Amino acid sequence: MFRTTGAIIAFLLPMRAAVVLVWRPKNFPAWKRRAETGAGPVPPPMAYDRSVAPYTAVHLASLLPAHWQVHVVHEMVRDVDLDMPVDVVFLSTMDFCAPHARWLGEQFRARGVLVVVGGLYPTLNPGYFAGAADAVVVGEAEPILEQLVADLERRQPAPLYRASAPADLSVMPPPRYELVEREFSVTMSYEATRGCPFACSFCVLSADAARTPYRRRPVATVIRDIRHTPAGWTWRQRKVVTFWDNNLGADRVYFRELCEALAPLRRAWATQTSIDTITPESARLMGRSGCRYLYIGLESLVEDSLRASNKRHNRVAEYRRRLRLLHDQGIIVMSIFLVGLDGDTKEYLDRLPALVDEVGVDVPVFSMPVPIEGTPFRRALAEAGRLLPGDLLDGSDGVHLVYRPQRLSPEQLETALAFCMTRSYATWRVARRIIRRLPGGYIPTLTAALSNHVYMRFERALAQSALARTRARGRWAARIEQRAVMS
Ligand code: B12
Numbered sequence: 224m225f226r227t228t229g230a231i232i233a234f235l236l237p238m239r240a241a242v243v244l245v246w247r248p249k250n251f252p253a254w255k256r257r258a259e260t261g262a263g264p265v266p267p268p269m270a271y272d273r274s275v276a277p278y279t280a281v282h283l284a285s286l287l288p289a290h291w292q293v294h295v296v297h298e299m300v301r302d303v304d305l306d307m308p309v310d311v312v313f314l315s316t317m318d319f320c321a322p323h324a325r326w327l328g329e330q331f332r333a334r335g336v337l338v339v340v341g342g343l344y345p346t347l348n349p350g351y352f353a354g355a356a357d358a359v360v361v362g363e364a365e366p367i368l369e370q371l372v373a374d375l376e377r378r379q380p381a382p383l384y385r386a387s388a389p390a391d392l393s394v395m396p397p398p399r400y401e402l403v404e405r406e407f408s409v410t411m412s413y414e415a416t417r418g419c420p421f422a423c424s425f426c427v428l429s430a431d432a433a434r435t436p437y438r439r440r441p442v443a444t445v446i447r448d449i450r451h452t453p454a455g456w457t458w459r460q461r462k463v464v465t466f467w468d469n470n471l472g473a474d475r476v477y478f479r480e481l482c483e484a485l486a487p488l489r490r491a492w493a494t495q496t497s498i499d500t501i502t503p504e505s506a507r508l509m510g511r512s513g514c515r516y517l518y519i520g521l522e523s524l525v526e527d528s529l530r531a532s533n534k535r536h537n538r539v540a541e542y543r544r545r546l547r548l549l550h551d552q553g554i555i556v557m558s559i560f561l562v563g564l565d566g567d568t569k570e571y572l573d574r575l576p577a578l579v580d581e582v583g584v585d586v587p588v589f590s591m592p593v594p595i596e597g598t599p600f601r602r603a604l605a606e607a608g609r610l611l612p613g614d615l616l617d618g619s620d621g622v623h624l625v626y627r628p629q630r631l632s633p634e635q636l637e638t639a640l641a642f643c644m645t646r647s648y649a650t651w652r653v654a655r656r657i658i659r660r661l662p663g664g665y666i667p668t669l670t671a672a673l674s675n676h677v678y679m680r681f682e683r684a685l686a687q688s689a690l691a692r693t694r695a696r697g698r699w700a701a702r703i704e705q706r707a708v709m710s
């Protein structure tokens with residue numbers, strides 16, 4: 224009887240929910256509320272990222288009951304309105320914005336709004352949100368969502384929800400694309416597979432808490448989602464799609480089936496995949512089915528560094544040949560290079576911008592490897608006493624130095640990162656990268672130009688703020704000694 228009455232009340236007074244994808248705060252006096260001198264405000268190119276809409280929030284929104292009033296906030300586009308009229312807020316966060324997520328949780332709870340946090344960082348460290356959340360979700364949302372929703376409707380959430388089995392991806396509803404913020408250039412984000420068959424030592428997927436089996440969604444449901452565009456969307460919003468998978472091409476049979484099903488839709492699509500999946504056949508399939516942009520984690524041009532990172536499927540000697548297969552199909556390649564892996568020397572990093580261009584990467588991005596909690600990389604650094612003093616979490620964005628490099632001094636590594644970012648985006652290098660795509664036609668050329676333009680602003684801004692911080696801080700040796708005296 225009570226249960227039926229509760230269900231009727233819940234239906235008549237639907238919960239008002241906001242799903243918030245947490246991003247860097249823009250309105251704090253200093254970047255990430257750092258007390259350090261020289262921290263400065265968030266530089267504009269880094270404060271927002273309106274390029275591709277993330278998938279997580281629209282997907283989570285689709286899992287909530289249809290009778291709830293749900294809206295989605297992407298902090299990559301706007302700040303959260305702390306006064307918004309909601310009963311429950313779902314905060315999704317990665318590690319580098321976790322301090323801000325915790326702050327948001329505290330603000331909403333102070334107003335009596337229920338707060339649920341989830342995502343990669345809460346999965347790795349649920350205890351971090353004590354006092355800032357009514358419930359923390361560890362792992363995937365799908366297996367626990369029914370219970371969580373029922374508890375929220377009774378306003379009695381449990382402090383912790385942990386999925387006991389991996390999500391069944393065959394039964395996912397279409398994402399709530401009508402809730403996507405229109406400010407994004409690319410609004411359609413999808414997921415076809417989850418997980419990755421590999422376990423690179425710096426990747427969050429190698430942490431036990433975050434590791435799940437590699438799974439594929441039925442191709443028919445992926446195609447259903449792509450066809451499911453809300454009425455009134457522009458041509459561009461329908462035409463360009465991104466698969467936010469970790470490694471879309473890992474299962475060759477599945478990938479072929481997906482590409483063949485994508486071809487008749489005539490969409491331009493982008494995704495991430497590992498370099499070993501690029502073969503003459505897969506490149507042809509991608510080109511024919513509309514793939515125009517690929518993100519590939521090449522990470523390093525030093526075999527020793529790749530081996531030490533358990534990234535044996537990357538063979539430096541094959542990079543150039545495999546990238547050429549993609550270029551022949553008009554596909555632009557973006558790649559991240561990790562600066563400061565254990566095999567890296569000053570000589571290598573001095574040459575890195577030139578080497579990256581030789582390999583043929585169209586849009587290079589540079590980052591220090593982030594020692595993510597629970598990863599073998601983080602464990603090895605901790606065991607060797609190589610983690611530097613300071614707030615590790617606050618520095619977990621690939622630009623702050625948080626560990627002592629092996630073959631360089633800390634200062635050398637900081638300077639080398641800024642050097643790679645600025646040298647690689649010197650105007651003549653950018654122009655050369657764009658001109659190289661001219662034989663492929665106007666689509667690859669324009670794509671390379673647009674992407675280089677965006678990353679030129681981004682990488683230069685990152686480099687400038689990193690150098691300013693380094694100058695303001697002084698030498699690491701002094702800080703390490705100071706900490707030793709204090710402790
Ligand atoms: C989109 C994306 C981004 C976007 C936006 C981030 C976002 N939050 O969407 C951008 C481009 C900004 C980005 C940036 C970076 N990223 Co990124 N990114 C991704 C990517 C490709 C897709 C995320 C996604 O949609 N996943 C699919 C959804 C369904 O999974 P999910 O988000 O984990 O959500 C599930 C659960 O976690 C849970 N959940 C999530 N949130 C919540 C919230 C609540 C309330 C609940 C109940 C549940 C819940 O439920 C969901 C369904 O089960 C992932 C790879 C991947 N496929 O996961 C990498 C990934 C998250 N990124 C990664 C990295 C390393 C980075 C960078 C650090 C790279 C770099 N060095 O520059 C940067 C970070 C910042 C910076 N330097 O400024 C790593 C790990 C990140 C980490 N630190 O833990 C990943 C896993 C890629 C990888 N394999 O290495 N990234």
Ligand code: SF4
Pocket residue numbers: 419420421422423426427428429469470497520
């Ligand atoms: S291949 Fe990419 S997604 Fe897979 S474990 Fe390595 S870094 Fe992570």
